[in-house]
Amino acid sequence: MSMHSFYENAPKxxxxxxxxxxxxxxxxxxxxxxxxxVDPMAGAWxxxxxxxxxxxxxxxxxxxxxxxxxGMENIYMDQLHTxxxxxxxxxxxxxxxxxxxxxxxxxxxxLLANEHGAHWLSLHQIPELIFDHNLMLQxxxxxxxxxxxxxxxxxxxxxxxxxxxxxxxxxxxxxxRELDKRNFRKKILAMNILEKLEEKDKTSSKKGAHLYxxxxxxxxxxxxxxxGFTM
Amino acid sequence: MSMHSFYENAPKxxxxxxxxxxxxxxxxxxxxxxxxxVDPMAGAWxxxxxxxxxxxxxxxxxxxxxxxxxGMENIYMDQLHTxxxxxxxxxxxxxxxxxxxxxxxxxxxxLLANEHGAHWLSLHQIPELIFDHNLMLQxxxxxxxxxxxxxxxxxxxxxxxxxxxxxxxxxxxxxxRELDKRNFRKKILAMNILEKLEEKDKTSSKKGAHLYxxxxxxxxxxxxxxxGFTM
Numbered sequence: 001m002s003m004h005s006f007y008e009n010a011p012k013x014x015x016x017x018x019x020x021x022x023x024x025x026x027x028x029x030x031x032x033x034x035x036x037x038v039d040p041m042a043g044a045w046x047x048x049x050x051x052x053x054x055x056x057x058x059x060x061x062x063x064x065x066x067x068x069x070x071g072m073e074n075i076y077m078d079q080l081h082t083x084x085x086x087x088x089x090x091x092x093x094x095x096x097x098x099x100x101x102x103x104x105x106x107x108x109x110x111l112l113a114n115e116h117g118a119h120w121l122s123l124h125q126i127p128e129l130i131f132d133h134n135l136m137l138q139x140x141x142x143x144x145x146x147x148x149x150x151x152x153x154x155x156x157x158x159x160x161x162x163x164x165x166x167x168x169x170x171x172x173x174x175x176x177r178e179l180d181k182r183n184f185r186k187k188i189l190a191m192n193i194l195e196k197l198e199e200k201d202k203t204s205s206k207k208g209a210h211l212y213x214x215x216x217x218x219x220x221x222x223x224x225x226x227x228g229f230t231m
Numbered sequence: 232m233s234m235h236s237f238y239e240n241a242p243k244x245x246x247x248x249x250x251x252x253x254x255x256x257x258x259x260x261x262x263x264x265x266x267x268x269v270d271p272m273a274g275a276w277x278x279x280x281x282x283x284x285x286x287x288x289x290x291x292x293x294x295x296x297x298x299x300x301x302g303m304e305n306i307y308m309d310q311l312h313t314x315x316x317x318x319x320x321x322x323x324x325x326x327x328x329x330x331x332x333x334x335x336x337x338x339x340x341x342l343l344a345n346e347h348g349a350h351w352l353s354l355h356q357i358p359e360l361i362f363d364h365n366l367m368l369q370x371x372x373x374x375x376x377x378x379x380x381x382x383x384x385x386x387x388x389x390x391x392x393x394x395x396x397x398x399x400x401x402x403x404x405x406x407x408r409e410l411d412k413r414n415f416r417k418k419i420l421a422m423n424i425l426e427k428l429e430e431k432d433k434t435s436s437k438k439g440a441h442l443y444x445x446x447x448x449x450x451x452x453x454x455x456x457x458x459g460f461t462m
Binding site: 006007010011012013014015038039051052053054055056057058059061079081082084085086091092093094095097149150226 | 237238241242243244245246269270282283284285286287288289290292310312313315316317322323324325326328380381457
């Protein structure tokens with residue numbers, strides 16, 4: 001078969017990226033979603049996404065979408081899964097590659113997001129999304145929970161200095177259940193990735209709560225190795 | 232924007248699946264690879280793959296490729312990663328989705344594989360593969376090692392009954408290093424997923440080695456939960 005016919009005879013497909021962008025604010029894990037502007041389903045809620053263009057990689061398409069909606073650049077995005085069902089998009093066949101990012105909401109460009117019709121909604125408030133986007137979100141949450149089981153998490157979501165209750169709150173939001181305070185404290189300190197600061201946060205009590213920050217080197221080492229079983 | 236122009240104006244792409252098919256035979260972890268038949272790089276070694284057709288999902292395309300090459304059906308394949316770099320295929324832009332499968336080599340159709348120019352090569356003997364296929368293999372091996380760290384492995388690769396040395400051999404092949412016999416035995420038995428049989432395998436010694444099989448229920452439970460850190 002000639003080179004020509006091998007590639008020329010194969011069918012081509014629309015390929016999109018859909019981004020699951022998590023942030024953490026006011027003690028809530030939030031997701032950035034957008035009101036879709038085109039038919040079918042104009043006006044419905046959707047993940048932030050776009051078509052992969054000729055001159056960009058799928059990773060670059062995801063970074064472009066993130067930048068267009070939040071103004072943020074150089075954010076690490078993890079590719080999650082490719083959804084290739086024939087009829088998943090009711091407008092046309094579209095193969096969708098999902099990416100997820102964890103970002104500090106405070107650092108994004110709120111005006112730009114508003115301009116794009118993008119909103120941060122708490123995970124408890126996520127409405128029905130178009131197509132298979134609720135499934136994409138579910139699977140991203142599952143991946144986030146797996147990540148938390150095997151690796152430390154929080155560096156990308158919390159401010160530089162935080163209290164243990166804030167960190168526990170983040171884990172509770174990811175697990176979507178309450179965690180025992182003493183047990184959490186014991187386990188998280190045993191990870192040996194936190195640095196206790198002299199400063200206290202006095203916004204919630206007069207006595208105040210100690211502020212901590214991540215020891216970046218230890219955090220990254222643990223990120224690399226994980227907590228798993230080794231032979 | 233009309234529905235028409237939204238979908239019609241977006242560029243379309245060739246999408247392929249590439250399958251990393253692992254098997255275990257004669258104490259070696261092996262990979263199924265094929266001699267490419269078309270230019271560019273006709274005659275070079277390649278993973279087993281094909282273009283996603285209009286009427287099939289990406290998962291179905293991977294299952295079709297596996298069936299065409301090995302005759303095997305209903306094999307669980309895990310999607311791994313989508314490679315979306317613009318110039319990764321030197322013939323044309325192709326976005327490739329990788330899948331991996333663990334199969335029992337004995338159960339595949341050797342004649343069919345031969346007809347397709349497919350060969351099982353030990354991981355130590357893998358030659359240079361086309362495009363980014365060596366990277367795909369590396370990343371699949373990394374995923375397999377991660378899987379082994381957090382989950383039991385072997386059910387899909389070993390015969391129904393096997394000895395502990397055979398199982399250790401499989402782990403050694405995945406880790407690509409020798410494991411301490413006593414330590415392996417202790418750790419693997421502590422997983423509580425093996426059932427010791429009365430029968431012995433006497434092919435390697437007169438005294439023989441006990442045969443084991445996986446307790447499927449316990450294996451699947453551990454597969455579900457993994458060994459990770461839980462709050």
